[in-house]
Amino acid sequence: MAVVITVPICLLLAVAGLAMYGRAEALGDARTTRAEVGLSLRVQALVHQLQRERGLTNGLLGGEESFRTPLAATRKRVDTALRGMRHEPAVADVIQRHLRRLATIRAAVDKDTPADQDTPADQDTPADQDTPADQDTPADQDTPADQDTPADQDTPADQDTPADKGTPAGGDTAGTTYRVTVGTDTADRTATLAFYTTAVDALNAVDPVTETATRADRQLRDGLAALQELAAAKESVALERGLLNGVFAEGAFHGREYLTFTEVRATRVAALTRFRQVATAPQRAALKKAFGTKDAQRATAYENQAEGAADGSALRADVGTWWDAMTVLVDDLYAVQQSVGDDVRDRADRLSDEAELGLAAYLVAGTLMAALVAGLAAFASRSLTRPLGALAAAAHDVARHRLPASVARIQQSPQYQSAKDQSAQGQSAKHQSAKDQSAKDQSAQDQSAKHQSAQDQGEVLPPAEAPDDAEAQLLGGAAEIAEVAASLRQVERTALHLAAQQAGLRRNTTESLANLGRRNQNLVRRQLSLITRLERQELDPDALAELFELDHLATRMRRNAESLLVLAGQNPPRPTTAPADGLEVVQSAVAEVEQYRRVLIAAVEPVRVRGHAVADVAHLLAELVENGLNFSPPTEPVEVHGWYDTQDDTYCFAVVDHGIGMSEADKERARARLSESGEEALLTAPTRFLGHLVVGRLVHRLGEGAQVQLFDTPGGGLSALLVLPGRLLAPAQDRSATPPPPARPAVSALLNGFRAGVARAEARSTQGVSS
Structure with a gap:
């Protein structure tokens, strides 16, 4: 007995342990995914600010001096985002390799104006204030973990070499001090655009979310793919904004600028196509809305104008209008990107919560199972045979004595006999009515057959004979279990037969009352009609008095018939x-x-x-x-x-x-x-x-x-x-306005x-x- 109980219990505990281990592993993956998704969204926030800085820089190099002030504000937001990324291993190397010379590029752009001192003309006008898309989100703020610790300070080996310094002061590429002068050096517009584009492409290529964290959830995997494709499409739009910003400022394409323009547009179309394949319906609707605004249509008109200048002909376009329209489109795409990112983050949070709940449930179940195993192992041997024997005896008592006695007592009660008499009267009335109405004969016979079948099913079968006590002793526990099953089956049969009897009795009673009531009502109605005709024809007072008495008796009979219909639940008579x-x-x-x-x-x-x-x-x-x-x-x-x-x-x-x-x-x-x-x-x-x-x-x-x-x-x-x-x-009836009745x-x-x-x-x- 102990072996029979112990082996299955050990196997059950082993399965439960494996399940808890799997849940714990899933919880770890979910938490890692949630953190990696948050980092991916912060990288996209940095990319958004770099794209804006690239466009403003290219326009400034093209001769549009009105971009200098908003460029300064955008650089500050880029610096803030870079500080938040300094301690992230997944992106720190990309920043070190591709943004190391950011200070040099900025200094070359600012060679004519000290970057650390704003002139009155450089003060922010209301039009230069940050739009909602430019505000730092909570993901962009520096957390305590992002602050520099002593171990994070630059060591001598980390200092810029003379070749890397744009000024004698040099500077950390991820720091805040980029405002330096470069003497007479100048910045080439094409090279500057390529520098920013390379950095943005490198950041977009960063995928901090591991494949193992998303392979178990298709929705999360599709959301991350949609986020990446939308980032590529947004980069193409932002790159086009920066490229044409300089072209429109200068008035014509130069060098390979037109070829770059066509490649950027092709990249955008391909990225949007892939995005639509993995995005959800609301995400596709948001993207369609972003490309359907008036600013997007205005930007499309400028793009069509640029397409016609492939031969280097002069372009006459308002740079500010182009910048504003494309900036609205880029901001709208960034809003869609944030919405997709929120969906991905919510999905990761939901997976993490589900993993936590699942692990907690498995832990509770494992604890309860261990307690159950301990109790079962202690009392299994003595709590098996004795309860089964008592249960078999009780089941025999119910099946052979108590339940049949209850059925017999119900059948012998006055209420039961009265109901049976009423049912028999109802059947007799049906057969009598069949003589008068031949159309209802078959229906009455079918109903009678149904009632007879219900009564046959309701008959209590004689209980089975008890098994031999010696045989039960010989078989031991197996015989006791068999006795329990047989007794329970007997109890079930008896209870079902009793329920069938009661259901048939109630149905017969109701139908009998309804049929008797309807037939009596019809007969009394005909009788009253006949008496009324006799009363109208009779002139002898004595005979009329007798007819009045018959009328009264018939009226009382009609009320009794209607009472039967009321008890049977019929409609108003x-x-x-x-x-x-x-x-x-x-x-x-x-x-x-x-x-x-x-x-x-x-x-x-x-x-x-x-x-x-x-x-x-x-x-x-x-x-x-x-x-x-x-x-x-x-x-x-x-x-x-x-x-x-x-x-x-x-x-x-x-x-x-x-x-x-x-x-x-x-x-x-x-x-x-x-x-x-x-x-x-x-x-x-x-x-x-x-x-x-x-x-x-x-x-x-x-x-x-x-x-x-x-x-x-x-x-x-x-x-x-x-x-x-x-x-x-x-x-109340208006007697003055209503004519008297006949x-x-x-x-x-x-x-x-x-x-x-x-x-x-x-x-x-x-x-x-x-x-």
Whole structure:
């Protein structure tokens, strides 16, 4: 047993250790990538400033003296960026090799003006202020790690040789002191442009991000490739700006300048093509926007003008306008470059965070696994056999005794037998209806077959015989595990059969109620129509009284049929669209109860109930009045009141009886039944309280705001309050503006005639008995 447990656990721990090692390695790569991406963005910031200095320098050498002041500010930003790169091994060598003579070049450009002293004409004008693209970003600022330490000071071996010094003072190429004079030396425009271009190309070629750091993430790899291609395209645009800046300042191409111009444009097109292949859709959209500005279009016009001067013809162009337009384009490309760089940095940060979370999760999982292994190794031998034996015994008890007993108890309960009787009646009604409606015969048979199938599935199968104890002892643990599996299967079968029985029972109950209700309603409707025709044709008062009594009984039967439909969740049985007076609604409700003589219709304030709610309100009031009549003495009346609550914009009907009342516990249970509208309440509620469920479902059907409340009647009895919200009330009818409706017997008149006829019938019956 120990070997069986120990070997898999050791293998699991070994796999977990390898996984944690891989996560730790991934975390190291992610952190390295994040730092290298930050360095790459700082290099591009330095390149941007060098490109600007190159363009201004070339324009100044071409004769445009207005560039001298912004050139001085740009040199300061270049010096600041160079100081930040001094301690970066990936770029320090490039700076040392390609920017060592930067001070000499600058001094040659400034030979006529001391670079350390600004004349009044050299003061920055508002137009010369730094644009947002020229401001130092946080990545360009010197960090504490960038400050010179004693170990970073130049040693004698690092000092400039006489050949490297542009002045007697010399100077560090990455330092801040570049403003020196060079006597009568002059700077050649082509050589100066080549110097800056070589340095920018060398910096763009620096790729501090290692290949191993990006090979696992394609998105990061594509982002870095897009950043490099955009840097090449931006360099081409900036180089073109500087080249044509000098050409436009001098007025014509000289030497190889036109050939350089065409090569630069070809390089830009190729770089932009490669950029679009690896860039994302938002990045391509940003690039398109940068080349779609008015300044970019103006620069294109100048480029087209320069293309036509290949023969060395004179060029007449505003150097300042060309510089401004191209500077805006370069700055826009730099903004796109920064956006791409931000995307790459965000991706690197996300990979680093994911690696940290993954490593933390593996560490936590490894710790928990080690704790689990220790506990499992200590208690495995004694916690295996004994729990399985106890589990098998408990499973046998559930499968063979407790669960079958519960099923039998449910089947023998009165509620279960009543539901079965209702289901049988529903099936009988289906077969009876099939004789009258042949079109529904096949559907009824199919439904009956479904119910029979559900009952067959719900039958509880006899439990399997218990295995021989001696065989279980012989097989040991294997037999116990097999017993557990068999017992669980038996429990599952029993539970599923019970659930199938319950589902079939509920379905049969609901369908039976609905079918009985609909059929009874149709029969009663036909019966009422026939009685109405007989009442219109009959002239004998005695026979008319008998017909009135039949009419009353049929009306009560109709309410019972509608109650069945309500319990089955069917639609309103008597839809109407015309609003009705509140008094007519009350009279209609009273006409549907048995002991209507005991009902006293007290003050009912005028109100009109909307047509779609009339049937439900009348049915609801009839149920409440019937309940009050059943639970009050025969000599006590049941009162019906109605009033309008202006404060809450509701109308209230109160049904007041003076009977035996209800205890607080009974009232709480009644309120619960009035608030329940689900199928579970129908199946569990006692049959003598089904009227409460009918009321609850009718209130639920009336919608939000409708409610029934129970209160004690002063002096004994119970009062039921029906509250109707304002949305169920129709506006008051304007009797002066509305013509009177066609003459028809009013509800009250019909009710009075009905009562009179019943009274005569009862009197005649009494005389017959006495004689």
